[in-house]
Amino acid sequence: MKIFYYDIAINLPLRQCFTYKSNIDIKNGMRVVVPFGKKNIIGIVIKKQINLNIDKDLKEIKSVADEYTCFDKSIFKTILWASDYYHHPIGEVFFSFIPTMLRKNNNKTISKSDTNIEYKINKDDKNLKLTPEQKNNLQNLNKIKSFSPSLIYGVTGSGKTEIYLQLAEKFLKKNKSVLILVPEINLIPQLVNRFKNRFSGEIGVYHSRKTSNKRLDIWLKSKFGKLKIVIGTRSSILMPLKDLGAIIIDEEHDQSYKQTEGFKFSGRDLAIKRAQLENIPIFLGSATPSLQTLKLVKDGKYKKFDLLRRVDGKKPPKLIPLDISDSSLLGGIASQTMSIIEDTINKDEQVLVFINRRGFAPIYECDGCGWVAKCSSCETNLVFHKSKNRLICHKCESVYGVNEFCPDCQSDELNIFGTGTERVEEVLQNTFKHIPIIRMDYDSTRLKGSIESIYEKVNSSQAAILVGTQMLSKGHHFSKVTLCVILNADGALISPEINAVEKIAQQLIQVSGRAGRSNNLAKVILQTRYPDDINLNKIKTGDYQLVAEQCLSNNKILNLPPYSFISILRVTSPNPNSSIKFLDKIVNLLSNKKSIVVLGPLPSIPFKIKGNVRNHLVIKSNSRTYLNRVLNFLTEKIENWPETKKVKWAYDIDPHDMS
Ligand SMILES: [Zn+2]
Ligand SMILES: [Zn+2]
Incomplete structure (x- = not known):
């Protein structure tokens, strides 16, 4: 009997895969059940091992969880790229793009949904009268057939949404699907309304406030080609839409596309990578595009389409x-x-x-002695919320009662500022x-x-x-x-x-x-x-x-992004000394590396969150490839240090916030 060996990613913060054996031939991207510790858990097949110089006592894969793969080829590749580019543990990256219901070893499987959704286009004349600018741009945008990022630079009120609607219509007519991304949940209802007025047929809406059942439903319908239009936030970037024709990113400059907790990634950049790997058009819309995108336009890598007039012909207010x-x-x-x-x-x-x-x-303080109410675990000022009659920490959301007397001098002269x-x-x-x-x-x-x-x-x-x-x-x-x-x-x-x-x-x-x-x-x-x-x-x-x-x-003169590339190594620890020692050791290790600039260790702002002290190191280079190499080298070294037991560390690649 033939035995196969597989590298399996599991949902843990570890920068490695685990090898298991099986006599079944399993495709990459499939979910499998594997024994891990005392439990049987879900893992993802990352690679079949060909080199058979392997310990024969490896554990065996218990079962293949689904009939279908969880990640199609291009999505699989996008995730591998992301794990490498953001230097984040591979299992956590893979699992963050699976609906929560499929992350655990339960009875849920990837099964075909039977619903049939038909799309019809409603012509509401009111919206179909295009301005000459819209018409002209649309003609050119419609010519784009493969990967070629396009910036739709449209001043507010210039009718970008109508362009999105007509682009979507074109792809639907070719029986292709379209993914539309917005930076925030609050922007979804208004966009969904526009799409519902134009298209009859279900519009998939996907974001973190949907129930896990609903999210699984949308994910499965997308995967099996039932849904053709999905509108969502950054959690839907890798929605497995069948026959994906194009991706539209509205408000591409928005900082909310960046995930700043856990797996830190730029949703916009990940979507662009996906479009590249699937070789499909991607449209970035904004009235205030990011410098990064504008530089790529200057470099001739992105095309720019201008909508400089409002649809109503009026001038924007001064x-x-x-x-x-x-x-x-x-x-x-x-x-x-x-x-x-x-x-x-x-x-x-x-x-x-x-x-x-x-x-x-934002400030609750004592007139007598100058005491200021602060969060006990973050050291940030507590904000007074009158409607709740509470003091709230905006960093960790801890809620405190409102002191009647100053805890330091017992004065009752407490005031807000x-x-x-x-x-x-x-x-x-x-x-x-x-x-x-x-x-x-x-x-x-x-x-x-x-x-x-x-x-x-x-x-x-x-x-x-x-x-x-x-x-x-x-x-x-x-x-x-x-x-x-x-x-x-x-x-x-x-x-x-x-x-x-x-x-x-x-x-x-x-x-x-x-x-x-x-x-x-x-x-x-x-x-x-x-x-x-x-x-x-x-x-x-x-x-x-x-x-x-x-x-x-x-930024060009100062050699700042987008003219250089930055990664921040962030360290948190309950003990201030351990984190500084850890960062000093890294500075030492990098001291002989040319072509990078290292700044720090620096105290982060806020310095303390949830009882942990925060410090960071800024690592800058003119070459993205070189920076990536340095980080790989660093990761390999750091992982074997005993110091990692005392601190938590992570990279923030292309940070939005340098503090
Ligand atoms: Zn006082
Ligand atoms: Zn706090």
Whole structure:
């Protein structure tokens, strides 16, 4: 009897596979049941071993779990690439792209679904009148038949969604499927509505708030060619859609595409890799594209398609800096701003107030001795949430009671400082008693259906004020908003972080895009103490390309991404000494490597999370291949160090956040 040997990946943070034997010939990407420790668990077949210089006492694969493979060839290859590129344990990478129901050794198997879904295209004339710009671009986009990343650079309101709909239609007609990615769950309902109006037939919706049963259902229907359209967040990037024709990534610049916990990857970059391996078109849409994408356009690797005019022919609103250096603020709002809000409300129009902090107030402190409420495991300031009457840590979500007396000096003179969405909401409600004030932030959108009811409330109201965090700035369409107020952008404006200008420009231009979608006289007011700031003066022109060009040429001079490549090695440990010692040893090891720059060990911000101290090392190189080689070398060394028992370490490749 012939015996086969297989490398099997299992769902553990280990940078290795385990070899098992079997007399069955099994394909790569199949799920199998293998004995591991005292349990029988699910593993994924990664490779058949040909070199038979193998210990014959290996354990045997118990059974093959499914009739079908879990990963088709191109998805399998994409995951292998990801595990290698992000230097993350192979098993964890594979398992993060399987629906949770299939990760455990239970009775669930990959079985064909019997449902039949038919797609029909509804012609709603209203949307089919294209502007000459849309028409022209669509003609060119339709010519793309194979892998060739295309940036659809469309200013807010220029009709990108209509382009997506017509691209999808073209692929459906060829009996191909389409995957549409958005950065955040909250953006899904509005996009799904547009697609449902255009296409009858089930639209698959996939994200982390769906039940695991529903996710398995969508995954199976995609795999067996029943679903042709799936809209989802980064968890759906490797949705096994049969006959995939194209991938569309909306708001490609959005930081939410990056997973920052556990397996840290860029969803956008992974989708591009997938498209490359499947040799299919990929469309990246944005009004404020990332520098990385713009550089690839410059290098001739991506094509760019411009939509520079709004569908309604109107000019985007101007951003007007309002100097508040001498103003007193009530709930973060200056009196001049308040009267502009009042004028707008009196005209029965809507206002959007943007403040990038949720909760009521970010500081709770003692007037007597200066004590400040901090999270006991993260050392970050606790945020006062008035609606819950609690102090909440925004890093670890720990909830604390509100002290009546200072724990240090027993004074009862405790006070709050600063402003968050809840406080703005309260101040506005007290000022405009009969106007609906609608808050949109993490706290108010957590429950299922809450985003839909916010939309409903906004659309059914006349005069109303929306108060929200950056969540408001993303792709939402509120047609009655004619005034947009930005409260506290100063911190971001003068931030020393790399790419701070890119980030704030994207945010401000995106927020501005929410106003005046159907009104010519829309205004965007930015409260600031730095009205003469150089960057602000570029941003206020509303011309993102101008700002981006400047950022690119600065980064080129400073040799920063996208002109160089960065990896951060992050270490956490309950003991500050162990993590510094560990990083020092690495610095030493890398000291003779040329062509890389190593910075650190540096304390991370915040320094402490959930009781663990955090430090990091920045490793930079001009060559991605070389950096990758250095990290491989490093990983091999580190893994055998006894120090790894005292610390947790991981790479963050192409980090968005350098702190
Ligand atoms: Zn005190
Ligand atoms: Zn905390």
